[in-house]
Structure formats: C-alpha cells, structure tokens
Amino acid sequence: MKFVLRELIENHGNLFKNIVSEIMRECSRVNYKPTLELVQYSSLIFLLDPEQNITFESDKETVQSFVDYCVKKIIDNESPFIKTFALQHNFLETNFDVKSYTGRSVLSEALLMKVDTLFNEIVDFEPLTKEDYDSLFKKILYDIIISNKLGNPANPVIVKEVTNALKSVMTRQDLLEFASMKRKRRTDTLTEMRKIVCGIMIFNQDAGECGHDMRNIINDVSMAFKNTRSAINESLQRASKQVFECNQTIQNSYTIDFNSDTITFSVEDEKLINEFKEMLILLIQHEFYIKKLALIISMIRKEIDDYFKQFRSTLKQLHESVQYRVAVPTEMVFPYFSELADIWQNLWNYLYFMVEINRLNEKLNEIATTKNYETLLKKMKDQTTKTLLVKFQEDHSKIVPTDEFEWIDHFPETEAKRCPILQFCAYIFCISNGVLIPSAINIGVLKYQDRLYAFSHIKYARIFATNVRKFENKFMETVRRNVQLIVYLGLYNDIKEYNFLPDMAKVDIATDNQFQKSVEIQTELHPVPCYLKKNYTHSLWEIRRRCLTMHRLSNCVTNSTQTDMSYYK
Incomplete structure (x- = not known):
C-alpha cells in the first residue's frame, strides 16, 4: 500500500x-x-x-x-509502541524510487539551489564594458565548477584548469554573441556549455593532463557502495539476532487449547507479556525495513555497473577520436563530452542516493535501540516455564479448497519475503492478540478474498480453514487493536473499509457452502401490538380543517350537543 x-x-x-x-x-x-x-x-x-x-x-x-x-x-x-511509529514514518517518508531519485537527488537539488542566483545573473546580465564581460566570464566559470561538482571553486588549480577548458569552448567573440542572446537561448547555451566543459575536464583527468584535484567518481561510487552494503549487512545481522532470541523465548512460553482456540502463557505477569510483544513487533519491523534496504542496494548494483561500462566505453571512443590528430571537428567530440557529463551527473546522484540510504540505516538503528531490551528478555526468560513442545503427527494430506477460499501449495518464497503478512502465523496471531510467530511458507498459503494467510503448521491452517470467515474477522480485529501493525501489514485502507462482525464469540457462522448478500426489507408499521386511534392523522391540513369545523359548530345558534355519530352523518 x-x-x-x-x-x-x-x-x-x-x-x-x-x-x-x-x-x-x-x-x-x-x-x-x-x-x-x-x-x-x-x-x-x-x-x-x-x-x-x-x-x-x-x-x-x-x-x-x-x-x-x-x-x-x-x-x-522510549516505549517500543511509539518507536514503531517513528520507525514506520522515517522509512515511508524516504523516496526509494531509484529511477526518479537518480534524476533528482535531494542533495543535488540542495547544491543546485546555491547556484540559482548565479545562474539567473548570467542569463539576465547585460554587460556594457570590458569589465562587465570579464565579470560575466567569471560567473559562467564558477557556475560550471559548482553545478558539475568539479571541485572547490576556491582552489586556484581547479579554477585555472576549468578556465582553460572553458576558453577552448568559448572565445571572446563567443562571449559577445552569448551576451546578445535572448534569455531562453542563453539558458540553453549555458546548459550545453556546462556539459561540454565538464566532459573536457573528465577527459583531461583520464588522460592524466589535469584534473588531479577532481574526485575520481568511479572509485568514490564503488567505495560508497561497498561501505553501504557492509553497514546494512551488519544492521541486518544484529536485527535478525534480536528477533530470533525474542521468537525463541516467546515460543517456549505458551500452550494452545485447540478446542476453544485460546492460548495460555506460562508467564503470569500480563504487563510483561504485552511489553515483550510490543518490543517484538518493533524488532520484526526493524528487521523487515533493513531487508528492504538490502534489497534496494542489490538492485542498484547492476545499474551502477552499467554506468561504469558506459563511462569507460565513452572515454575509450573519445580517446580514439582525438588520437594522433592535431585538430578535431567539434561535431565529432562534443557529443562525447555531453554524454560523459550526463554519466558523471548520474553517478553523483547514485553516490548521494547511497548517502541517503546510510543515513536512513543509522536512523532506523537508533530508533530500534531500546534501553530495556536486555532487561525485558531476561525477565521473560526467567519467568517462562518451559512448556512441553506439542509434536503433531506428520500430515502430508492436502487442504481441499472450497468456494470460500483457495489453497496455494507452492507459493514463491521470494514473493513471500516481500509480503509482511506472510511472515507470521495467522492462527496464533488471532488467538494471542497479536503475537508474531514465524510462519512456514513451504506448507502452503491460504487465500481468502484477495488476502493471503500463512501458518507455522498445517494443523493451524486446517483449523483456520474450517471457519475462515470467523478467523479472518478475528485477524482484522486483532490488527485494528494493535494499531502499530496496520501500516506495516499494508491494511490501512482495508481496516477503514472492512465490515466487522459484531461479536465473533456469539456468532456461529455456517461452514457449509452458503452465500451472503445484502437486501432491503420493509418492516411492519408497529411490530409490537398497540392501540391505534381511529381518527389519528399526521396531516397538518386535515387537523386545521377539523379545527375550523369545530369552531364553526361552536358558533351555531342551536344548543344541541354534537356527538361523533351526528358529526359524521
């Protein structure tokens, strides 16, 4: 969602x-x-x-x-409850659309905002004297250095090298023509000039002639990718370890009564169980979001490698074009310079993207760190009386689907990892008021009304399937009462629109193949027998007519009494 x-x-x-x-x-x-x-x-x-x-x-x-x-x-x-909301908000508010992000990096936009004023001065400036033209040339120079991230504009070496590159593209006569252009044409020319000069600087750096103070973008991106992947893997290992410890502890602390579909914890302190459950929810979501970061990093690896190949290929073609030649037509090399500049900018955007991923990873780790993690885990272990592990008989028979639900024997594991609702057992979740116990996807998945449910054992799946409407309602009700799970499970709109049954403990839903539909009926006027007044009317005009009639009769000369019988004659 x-x-x-x-x-x-x-x-x-x-x-x-x-x-x-x-x-x-x-x-x-x-x-x-x-x-x-x-x-x-x-x-x-x-x-x-x-x-x-x-x-x-x-x-x-x-x-x-x-x-x-x-x-x-x-x-x-400091409570795991509100930390879970902070975790969700930080993750959801981060843009992870790699294609759009690389085209408009947040840091790149922040950097370009600093040169907006300079850019506007260049396209609006009307030079009159020689000093004005020299000032315009310097503004163009600094605009190219900053917008292309070629180095520190205060570094005299960088300024000298970019000046030489700019002069090879823009002569004094070209500067005069530039100053005489309209604003729109100036903008297009300046944008094109940025790319060409940037491409020249990259080419010169690769040839070893200059650009020693420029960043080596390929090395920087490669190192950033390596460090980012390493940091995320460390976070994932730590998060997975914590989730495993909590799951092992809570799985040893309960027994299930299948006759009444209830769960009993060996820990008597109900407050401790609720705190431990909230901490488990926080840690599970933290692990899930770190896994998504790892997936995003693995997805951009191929894209970065493709840019590296394209970058080297363009440089090779450019070197072949100018090799052993005294003069080279601009039409032959300028397109290569522009292409190099585009790749250069895209690689910078990937670099900024990984900086953002690192920042988010550190923020999520900070939020998920709870001071009382070790204390809660120790208390839970100390108060847990190890329950006898229920050993079910091996059951290789398949669950037969009905008109109500569909049973999927082989569900893709890669797809299941991306779906939070399939990460835990739906049956235990329902009967325990929100405890998340890992599921076993290999036993199959139950599909009911376009919603998927997974289970930790086939027996739990069979119980769930016997009255799927009841358990589905209980599942949604449990999610609604544990609001920190609503967005994580992608059920925000579903919870808002779901038609909850009144009280599942008192409602017995038929398990045979019946269907339901909404109909409209007209009830009786008075379901309970009561006295109906014969002359009653709801019409105000009729009441008004009767009042006028009674008033007329009361003013008559005769003194005889008007009864109901004589009145209606």
Missing part, C-alpha cells in the same frame, strides 16, 4: 488539523517537542483504534479524550 501522509491529512479536514495542533500544544506543556510529521502520522493511525471513536460529530469531551490518549502515547518516546 502506498501511504501518502499529506493526502490523507487533507482528506480528514480541519477537525484532524485542530486535533494535531492541540496535541502539539499539550506535548509542549510537558516540555516535549515531537516532530509535527510524527504527530500527524501517529494520530492518523490512532483514529483506527476501536476504542477511539472520533467522527466529525464527536463532542468536545470525546475529542479531548482522544487528544489525551495521543499525548500519553507520544510523550513516552
């Missing part, structure tokens, strides 16, 4: 904006200043909590109660 925070905030209108403002004020009163984006994101998810019934018609007390609930959760910034 693509979670677009700004659009969702706009859809919720002014009520939500006022709630966010009030939460920010309440937090500042207790000397805590969360980021506005985190408050908006977490509050938006809190609205889906069934205990927080906030609508446009909610009264002031209900809204204030919701604000107090949000403030209480947000200011507890």
